Amino acid sequence: MLFNSIDFAIFLPIVFVLYWFVVNKNLKHQNILIALASYVFYGWWDWRFLALILFSTLVDYGIGVSLGKEHNLNRRKILLWISILVNLGFLGFFKYYNFFIDNFKSAFTFFGSAINANSLNIILPVGISFYTFQTLSYTIDVYKKRLEPTKDFISFAAFVSFFPQLVAGPIERATNLLPQMLSKRQFEYNDAVDGLRQILWGLFKKIVIADNCATYANLIFNNSADYSGSTLVLGAVFFTFQIYGDFSGYSDIAIGTSRLFGFKLMQNFAFPYFSRDIAEFWRRWHISLSTWFRDYLYIPLGGSRGGTWMKVRNTFIIFIVSGFWHGANWTFVIWGALNAIYFLPLLLTKRNRQNMEVVAGDSYFPSKKEIGQMSLTFSLTVIAWIFFRADNIEHALNYLREIFSSSLFSIPLYQGVNFLKVLFPLLLIFITIEWLGRKREFAIEKVKIKFRPFRYLFYYSLLILIYWFASENVDQQFIYFQF
DSSP states (O other): TTTTHHHHHHHHHHHHHHHHHTTOHHHHHHHHHHHHHHHHHHHHHGGGHHHHHHHHHHHHHHHHHHHHHHHOOHHHHHHHHHHHHHHHHHHHHHHHHHHHHHHHHHHHHHHHHHOOOOOOOOOOOOTHHHHHHHHHHHHHHHHHTTTOOOOOHHHHHHHHOOOOGTTTTTOHHHHHHHEEEEEEOOOOOOHOOOOHHHHHHHIIIIIIIHHHHHHHHHHHHHHHHHHHSHHHHHHHHHHHHHHHHHHHHHHHHHHHHHHHOOOOOOOOOGGGGGGGSHHHHHHHHHHHHHHHHHIIIIIITTTTTSSSHHOOOHHHHHHHHHHHHOOOOOOHHHHHHHHHHHHHHHHHTTTOOOOOOTTTTTOOOOHHHHHHHHHHHHHHHHHHHHHHHSSSSSHHHHHHHTSOOOOOOOOSOSSOOOIIIIHHHHHHHHHHHHHTTEEETTSSSSSOOOSSSHHHHHOOOOOHHHHHHHHTSTTTOOOGGOO
């Protein structure tokens, strides 16, 4: 079920009414409703994969209970590894089986041998990368004794399958979300209003910004051989805003929806395109995944505590694994490695934590230095996104080769794109609103329009734009559903 669909527009109010007006006096009944609603939400896409998420829930619940009773270190390690192997085993099979088989066959062919190994027609379960990491965080935290295991299966099942963030995050930690499942929730009017406001902004990002950028980005990337370098630059910029609007828009809708039910999820995006260096970018982009890899992979590997070699090694590992997490394609691995290359100079010169505060925190406008830093960081990010979007490495290299040719200085010309009349003004409005709201959790959290009619005019304008463009791009899937 898509957030930007009629189905969800009907589903959400029904669950909301049942949650606050029918089962509101009983915590267990509320959690049962959340779990059932989450399974309906997930099964709407493909009911066959409900068994997969249920099995993962049963395994990690059982292992958590066993870890709570077991004090022998070796047996605790065995339990932890069972959870890791089961969860990553499912993830590896559904997401990477064909990738490894195809590359295995290619390697043997390269060395003059041929092997018979058939690929499988595997459907990737939506959200498997997200809920797998969420359940793993629970088992690891219980193993490390950061969290007491729960014996409440219903609450645990609701935590694993919580529908607002089930298929594309944020990847919630058990230490944050599970205690909320176990605690009585009270309806808070102000939280609900903030939630609706965040949902509104998320829908605007997705339907008005991302889907419009997608039209142009797809046209240019899918026909990149026909265009000049200057046009390809625009295509890459379109995709840069598409993926941000699409993914951060999903996160805003997920977080806002959670607020309607009395839950507080972690912030997943913090205006990353206003970053002044790549280190700051990665503190602001897909925060739930970045911090997950930091806490459960980078720090256990030694982090940046060792010598230069260890710092370099761990940096490349975390970025390449992050890239591979996104999909079974070498383009994602290159994307991750490229970001590691961007990040290393900052780490080795100990400047990776120099921009911790919001840019231009005491001013409406950035300084010339900050403009230069943001422009450089944005440009490097755009180049990396080309590998992320390209069909394969050859496509990406050809795309970049044309950009850095003499045609870069030509006037971008292409048919079928109403850029100046529609998308350019929309992007300017979007960037302006994001800049003005960069100190908040989301851009329109606190709209500084004191005259109430104008403030409501602003909200209704967003609604009209969402309705207008939704009718043109019906039920466009979110990019991160494929991950």
